[in-house]
Amino acid sequence: MFFPLFPSPTSPNRVAATSLLAIGALLALNACSEKQDTPAPAPIAVTADAVVPEKLTGTAFGTSPAYNPGYEFGKAFDGSLTTFFDAAPGSGGYVGLELPAGQSKKVVQIRFASREWLGSRMVGGKFQGSSTSATSGYADLHTITSAPGNGWQTISVNNSNAYRWLRYVGPDGSHCNIAELEFYTEGTTTTPTPTDAVSGPPAGTGSWTKSFEDNFDSFDAGKWTKGWPCGNGNDALCTYGDPGVRQKTYYSPDNVYMADGKLHIRTERKAQGGQAFTSGAITTAGKTTSRFQQKYGYFEVRMKPASSPGNDPDFWAFPLSKQAVDANGNPGQYKELDFAEFGGRGGVVAMTSHMPFKPNQSFSKTGDWTSDFHTYGVLWEASKATLYIDGVEQGSITRDIVDEQGVLILSDEVDDDNGSWFGDNAGFTGPIVTQVDWVRVWRKN
Ligand SMILES: [Ca+2]
Ligand SMILES: [Ca+2]
Numbered sequence: 327m328f329f330p331l332f333p334s335p336t337s338p339n340r341v342a343a344t345s346l347l348a349i350g351a352l353l354a355l356n357a358c359s360e361k362q363d364t365p366a367p368a369p370i371a372v373t374a375d376a377v378v379p380e381k382l383t384g385t386a387f388g389t390s391p392a393y394n395p396g397y398e399f400g401k402a403f404d405g406s407l408t409t410f411f412d413a414a415p416g417s418g419g420y421v422g423l424e425l426p427a428g429q430s431k432k433v434v435q436i437r438f439a440s441r442e443w444l445g446s447r448m449v450g451g452k453f454q455g456s457s458t459s460a461t462s463g464y465a466d467l468h469t470i471t472s473a474p475g476n477g478w479q480t481i482s483v484n485n486s487n488a489y490r491w492l493r494y495v496g497p498d499g500s501h502c503n504i505a506e507l508e509f510y511t512e513g514t515t516t517t518p519t520p521t522d523a524v525s526g527p528p529a530g531t532g533s534w535t536k537s538f539e540d541n542f543d544s545f546d547a548g549k550w551t552k553g554w555p556c557g558n559g560n561d562a563l564c565t566y567g568d569p570g571v572r573q574k575t576y577y578s579p580d581n582v583y584m585a586d587g588k589l590h591i592r593t594e595r596k597a598q599g600g601q602a603f604t605s606g607a608i609t610t611a612g613k614t615t616s617r618f619q620q621k622y623g624y625f626e627v628r629m630k631p632a633s634s635p636g637n638d639p640d641f642w643a644f645p646l647s648k649q650a651v652d653a654n655g656n657p658g659q660y661k662e663l664d665f666a667e668f669g670g671r672g673g674v675v676a677m678t679s680h681m682p683f684k685p686n687q688s689f690s691k692t693g694d695w696t697s698d699f700h701t702y703g704v705l706w707e708a709s710k711a712t713l714y715i716d717g718v719e720q721g722s723i724t725r726d727i728v729d730e731q732g733v734l735i736l737s738d739e740v741d742d743d744n745g746s747w748f749g750d751n752a753g754f755t756g757p758i759v760t761q762v763d764w765v766r767v768w769r770k771n
Contacts, residue, residue: 379435379510380692382492387460388421389413393501402494402507405685407477410441410505419502422493423509424460430488433467435510437480438494441503445473448504450497453481455489464493478506513673513692524701524717527624527768531705538610538618538734538767542589545582549617550608552579554737574601574636574751575739581606587763593637593738594757603751605637607737611646619646621731624768626703629736631668632758633696636740636751639760640667641702643732659683663711663728666702668695670740670749677704677713679728687723689713699763736762 388399388411397412399421413419425431433455440448449472454464467483492509496502527534540549554577576599581592593605610618620643631639642664659682667676675695678688691713703714708729712722738760742751 380513381690382423382425382431382433382509382511384423384425384429384492386421387424387491387493389415389419389502402504405506407439407505408442410503412441413496413502416501417496417498419500420493420495421502421504421507422460422491423507425490425492430457430490431509431511432486432488433483433492433509434512435480435482436468437478437506437508437510438474438504439478439506440474440476441505442476444503445475447496447500449473451500451502451504452495453483454493454495455485455487456491456493457487457489458491460491460493464491464495465489467492525626525628525764525766528703528705528714528717528719531624533771534624534768535771536766537620537623537769538765541587541764542584542762543587545584545589550610552582552606552608553577554607554609574741575603575605576601577607577737578604579606582608589736589762591639591736591738591760591762592757593632593634593740593760595754603636603740603754605738605740607735607739609644609733609735609737611644611733611735616646616733618767619731619733620767620769621729622706622708623770624703624705625665625734626701626764626766626768627666627736628699628701628763629666630699630761630763631666631696632738632760633668633670633672634755634758635670635749635753636742637670637738637754637758638667638741638748639738640735641665641762641765642667642735642737643706643728644735645728645730645732647730661728661730661732663704663706663732665704665706666713669747670751670754671747672696672749675702675713675715677711677723679711679723679726681726681728684726687726689721689723691715691720699761734765734767736765 386400386403391414392398393412393414397410399411401409402411402421411421436453448470451470453467455467456463465487467485468481494504494507496504540546578598581604583590589608591606593603595602596604598604610616625643627641629641642662645661661682662680664676664678667678668674673694674690674692676688676690678686680686701716705712705714709727710722710724711727713720740751740754741748
């Protein structure tokens, strides 16, 4: 789950939604953000069938040197709103994204954040696109005419041309200050045709042993607990307090049930336990000893998520040991690896690695995931995590991969991040039911 950036239950550092891959030795642009930041995706009103803009990925470029070490142009793509680009010269600085060779994209939306408290330095700044090179042939996409406040800003772009180089050019005297920069292209709905047959680790990845399987023909209390792992005897490790509450959601065992060989998780606007919404979760965490935990391997779920603004169906791994307070006194955070997470905005599945005190790393795929069952598999390795859908490789993340065994969790929850990932739960209509046909895990021999 996304435990979005807010103080939440699982990983307070959660929130991701989309992101990119690291290219070369440069950086991984990442769509997600840390707790103090805002989530990634575009704040768009969402319906189940909405096509959500896709964040563009590529290689960062910009002017060098920076005003000081630690202010390089890559800081505009590190997912943190508190780090920023600060070019050495006051004027003439720029920072941008080069798309992979052969790829030119139409930009429909730009998200950015100013250096905190210095939005005035962006007035007159321009977002531009070029098909020629990183340094020439630019056309304006948008000019900033008033000082943005702190935090994420989203603007729509109405320019039908496709470009390979996309950049922000700071106005004179601004040192090209900018904290974050993201370009989005039109979303596509390239939903694969679902098939029951696809299962198991991808070919050519070595030899494997199945370490966990539940086909949900009935509820197996030897494998799962209904509810949230915290509080199930793991209080020393997990300190969220009320074991049955996450975000704005009360977890009732009654909202998890079996039918037609599938696990059903029902999410509804029903007040219980002081929360406005009721849903369900199951976990392999146990009262005193977890029934199943694993680090690395191939993790697979066949599911049909249900989305409505505010919710977040998810299949994920959750290491139970909370990480220590960092050197700056920031509170401890949990690690978390989301294999397949579907925000209430609809139309996006995200795989996200949450490591304490680091920007979230996420890969996401737009499609119609709620109309039918699909098989989502993640090949979790030490330095890479790759998402497969219906047996087809979709994309990877290559930095800050969770490095600790986690219990499995299948859950839904309702929160409200004002539209970024969950969507605004004021628009939640339910009850809605997420169905899971199976969960299978393999360990490399
Ligand atoms: Ca930054
Ligand atoms: Ca089944």
